[in-house]
Amino acid sequence: MLDIGGGVGAVQHELLKAGIASAVGVEASTAYINVVEEEAQRQGHSDRISSRHGNFVDIVEDVQEANIVTLDRVICCYHDLESLVDLSSQRATELYGIVYPRETPLVRFAFGFINFLMRLRRNPFRIFVHPTATIDRLLRSNGFHRRSYSKTPIWQVAVYGR
Numbered sequence: 001m002l003d004i005g006g007g008v009g010a011v012q013h014e015l016l017k018a019g020i021a022s023a024v025g026v027e028a029s030t031a032y033i034n035v036v037e038e039e040a041q042r043q044g045h046s047d048r049i050s051s052r053h054g055n056f057v058d059i060v061e062d063v064q065e066a067n068i069v070t071l072d073r074v075i076c077c078y079h080d081l082e083s084l085v086d087l088s089s090q091r092a093t094e095l096y097g098i099v100y101p102r103e104t105p106l107v108r109f110a111f112g113f114i115n116f117l118m119r120l121r122r123n124p125f126r127i128f129v130h131p132t133a134t135i136d137r138l139l140r141s142n143g144f145h146r147r148s149y150s151k152t153p154i155w156q157v158a159v160y161g162r
Contacts, residue, residue: 002026002066004056004088005074009036009049015068016045026052026063060087067094073155075100076111081130082138089142089160096144096160101129107154132156 003012003025009032012023027033033051040046052059057080069092071084078084089096101107111127118125136146144160151157 001068001070002063002088002091003070003072004084005071005077006036007032007072009039011070011072012036012049013039013043013045016048017043020068022048022050024050024052024063024066026054026056026059028053028055057083057087060091063091065091065093068092068097069095070097072097072099074098075130075135076127077125079126079128081128081134085135085138086142089139089144092144092162094162095147096139097158098135098160099155099157100132100135101127101154102151102156103129103132104153110154 001012001015001020001023003009003023006012006025006027009025012025016023025033025036030053033053036049036051037046040049052063056063069088071088075081075084075098101111108129111129115126139160143162146158147161148159149156
C-alpha cells in the first residue's frame with residue numbers, strides 16, 4: 001500500500017495488522033515519519049513499512065505503484081487538488097481510498113474561520129473544501145469507479161476501484 005500524507009501512520013499500521021504485505025508512507029513531516037517508524041518497531045512490522053520524506057507531488061517520479069493508495073484527510077490540506085488526485089490515483093493499481101471534507105455550508109464556514117485565524121497568526125497554512133465532483137471526475141478519468149461511500153457531519157469517505 002501507499003499512504004500519502006499518512007501522519008503518524010494509523011492507516012498503514014491497521015492495514016499491516018489486517019494482512020497487507022507492505023506499506024510505504026509519503027509524508028512531509030519528519031516528526032511524523034519518526035513516530036511511524038517507532039510504532040512499526042513497537043508493533044513488530046518495521047521490516048514491512050518504509051517512509052519517504054517530501055511533498056508527494058514533488059517526488060512522485062520516485063514513488064512506485066501500489067495495489068492500494070490512501071489519502072486520509074490530506075486533500076483538505078493541499079492547494080493543488082488536481083495534481084494531487086491525478087498523480088496519486090495513477091499510482092493505484094486496484095483501490096484508492098480517500099477521506100476529505102464534505103461540501104456543506106457548515107464545513108465551509110468552519111474551514112473559512114480556521115483559515116481566518118491562521119491569517120491572523122501569520123501562518124501560511126490553509127485548509128480547503130475541494131469540490132467532490134472534481135475529485136470524482138479525476139478518479140473516473142483515471143479508470144476508477146466508486147465502490148463505497150459514507151459520511152459524517154464533516155468528512156466523507158470514499159473507496160474507488162479499477
